[in-house]
Amino acid sequence: xxxxxxxxxxxxxxxxxxxxxxxxxxxxxxxxxxxxxxxxxxxxxxxxxxxxxxxxxxxxxxxxxxxxxxxxxxxxxxxxxxxxxxxxxxxxxxxxxxxxxxxxxxxxxxxxxxxxxxxxxxxxxxxxxxxxxxxxxxxxxxxxxxxxxxxxxxxxxxxxxxxxxxxxxxxxxxxxxxxxxxxxxxxxxxxxxxxxxxxxxxxxxxxxxxxxxxxxxxxxxxxxxxxxxxxxxxxxxxxxxxxxxxxxxxxxxxxxxxxxxxxxxxxxxxxxxxxxxxxxxxxxxxxxxxxxxxxxxxxxxxxxxxxxxxxxxxxxxxxxxxxxxxxxxxxxxxxxxx
Amino acid sequence: xxxxxxxxxxxxxxxxxxxxxxxxxxxxxxxxxxxxxxxxxxxxxxxxxxxxxxxxxxxxxxxxxxxxxxxxxxxxxxxxxxxxxxxxxxxxxxxxxxxxxxxxxxxxxxxxxxxxxxxxxxxxxxxxxxxxxxxxxxxxxxxxxxxxxxxxxxxxxxxxxxxxxxxxxxxxxxxxxxxxxxxxxxxxxxxxxxxxxxxxxxxxxxxxxxxxxxxxxxxxxxxxxxxxxxxxxxxxxxxxxxxxxxxxxxxxxxxxxxxxxxxxxxxxxxxxxxxxxxxxxxxxxxxxxxxxxxxxxxxxxxxxxxxxxxxxxxxxxxxxxxxxxxxxxxxxxxxxxxxxxxxxxxxxxxxxxxxx
Numbered sequence: 109x110x111x112x113x114x115x116x117x118x119x120x121x122x123x124x125x126x127x128x129x130x131x132x133x134x135x136x137x138x139x140x141x142x143x144x145x146x147x148x149x150x151x152x153x154x155x156x157x158x159x160x161x162x163x164x165x166x167x168x169x170x171x172x173x174x175x176x177x178x179x180x181x182x183x184x185x186x187x188x189x190x191x192x193x194x195x196x197x198x199x200x201x202x203x204x205x206x207x208x209x210x211x212x213x214x215x216x217x218x219x220x221x222x223x224x225x226x227x228x229x230x231x232x233x234x235x236x237x238x239x240x241x242x243x244x245x246x247x248x249x250x251x252x253x254x255x256x257x258x259x260x261x262x263x264x265x266x267x268x269x270x271x272x273x274x275x276x277x278x279x280x281x282x283x284x285x286x287x288x289x290x291x292x293x294x295x296x297x298x299x300x301x302x303x304x305x306x307x308x309x310x311x312x313x314x315x316x317x318x319x320x321x322x323x324x325x326x327x328x329x330x331x332x333x334x335x336x337x338x339x340x341x342x343x344x345x346x347x348x349x350x351x352x353x354x355x356x357x358x359x360x361x362x363x364x365x366x367x368x369x370x371x372x373x374x375x376x377x378x379x380x381x382x383x384x385x386x387x388x389x390x391x392x393x394x395x396x397x398x399x400x401x402x403x404x405x406x407x408x409x410x411x412x413x414x415x416x417x418x419x420x421x422x423x424x425x426x427x428x429x430x431x432x433x434x435x436x437x438x439x440x441x442x443x444x445x446x
Numbered sequence: 447x448x449x450x451x452x453x454x455x456x457x458x459x460x461x462x463x464x465x466x467x468x469x470x471x472x473x474x475x476x477x478x479x480x481x482x483x484x485x486x487x488x489x490x491x492x493x494x495x496x497x498x499x500x501x502x503x504x505x506x507x508x509x510x511x512x513x514x515x516x517x518x519x520x521x522x523x524x525x526x527x528x529x530x531x532x533x534x535x536x537x538x539x540x541x542x543x544x545x546x547x548x549x550x551x552x553x554x555x556x557x558x559x560x561x562x563x564x565x566x567x568x569x570x571x572x573x574x575x576x577x578x579x580x581x582x583x584x585x586x587x588x589x590x591x592x593x594x595x596x597x598x599x600x601x602x603x604x605x606x607x608x609x610x611x612x613x614x615x616x617x618x619x620x621x622x623x624x625x626x627x628x629x630x631x632x633x634x635x636x637x638x639x640x641x642x643x644x645x646x647x648x649x650x651x652x653x654x655x656x657x658x659x660x661x662x663x664x665x666x667x668x669x670x671x672x673x674x675x676x677x678x679x680x681x682x683x684x685x686x687x688x689x690x691x692x693x694x695x696x697x698x699x700x701x702x703x704x705x706x707x708x709x710x711x712x713x714x715x716x717x718x719x720x721x722x723x724x725x726x727x728x729x730x731x732x733x734x735x736x737x738x739x740x741x742x743x744x745x746x747x748x749x750x751x752x753x754x755x756x757x758x759x760x761x762x763x764x765x766x767x768x769x770x771x772x773x774x775x776x777x778x779x780x781x782x783x784x785x786x787x788x789x790x791x792x793x794x795x796x797x798x799x800x801x802x
Contacts, residue, residue, distance in 0.1 A: 149681040153708075154708045162673065165670075254509065259514065260512060261722075264726040265725040275706070352673075354723060358511075358538075403663070403675055403677070404681045
């Protein structure tokens, strides 16, 4: 291996990575600006806050999902983990109204951690493909949720005002929920970018065999990724309670597909090895914004899902073309070096 | 099940009531001529006692839906009153065809009756017809199946009453002037669409000339989607004065969004919701009034109707009468339809009297 080629390849990879994030920002502008012309309320303070709030829960989940997807795995159980965590958090507050808010949020994170441990053990130690494991736990966690909830519902009147204020409140005009989302995204981005164990996740996703040979403790790293994804989904569950104020066992059903879509649209390669948390969060914002703008443009309900899906395929096609181009470029380099 | 003297009394009372009902004009001939062709086992015998040990399956739209949990409580009560064996089962999601396997299972298990709320009027019809041909009595409640696929439909209130009260509440809340919108559940929900149609007719009347329905949005009975659709309605219609949401999930989501947004107090909200869900929003002034029936009574009546059908007291023909326990006497209307009663309107002054 020469020293020049990897750094060049890295530069190209970085460039394309940045181009992907830039692409999402451009796409966001393309969606928002015409909508704003049709309806100026879309970009007024309340409108912008709504856009950010709508994307925040999915963006938090997407940050956790990115850690898993870059290792060439996937966590499909996040929607069910969120549901279970949301119900247990709400139950804790309903039974003990004096619970401090931070402790309540930690209950949510704890539930998520337990779910993450189950996924992590099965994938990393049991060596079962993550698609199968998390598809199974998707149903298991939801089933546990149904069993615990027994069809009951926890309403805003059972929840402490401080928790509901967390979902509504603002700090310097920015909703608290959005600030929490930014913090989670920043922490995950920093971990993936600057920590050795974070960089290892990319190595595992790029080439698992090579990662083992390079001395990376692959099972432990993959376990950690699932653990973190679970914890983040648990936190998202607690935030869900704060935002919606009404929780039953169905909370977050089907959310995993939105999250995986956001991650992929955000430029994280579904086969691992590349992508950023910021990109994934932007992907969540883009998909949420598209959904809102279709509503504001008064596209009939029957068309909205079809249009969202078509846009998703469009985004993935563009991403795939970019990736192919990058692969050709990199192959050209290594051929040249050889 | 432990035998209770109260039940014996009830059975005696029932047979008495049924005997009375028999005298009041339901002749066997009329019952026969109006009875649906499929699954009918002949004439109604108003004097028949409700059989003990009937096997009844309770099939909600989805098992995790709190509304049906309350309904199920009522049906459990009714089942123990008539000494029936009630089994609740159902899909975890309310999609059109998700109930079909459960209907087939009920038929295979030779249940005496099936009590269900249909997710889709037509998707369940073939399975229901097969079940009826195997002797299962079918009672729909809350949301009807195709009329030729069931014996009796227990309606929460007449479609007319439900639609009218919501239009009245929004007229009260907006002062009868301005643009309004509807936030519904799914675009295909049978009951939602029936209510919306009548609301449109009501709004066309001269008394409501000041109200203009500008859009009907669909929140799919999902918190996130309902939030987004509410935001969309408010942004797309700057002059919007009120929202009607005839679904419990939608009205709670819209109330939560309104109470936390700039639109609080400027845009009125009403619809169908449960008191527990809406308590906070009524008290903080986001919602002035909303309506609903008691879902547990609905489940109670549906199980009594199932018991009466399976015991041959009624066949589903118009004019037949039976006694539904604590709820009193009911008479079947056209097309085998029963009506629970008018919906209750909840406001800040009475909401604390209700807990469901």
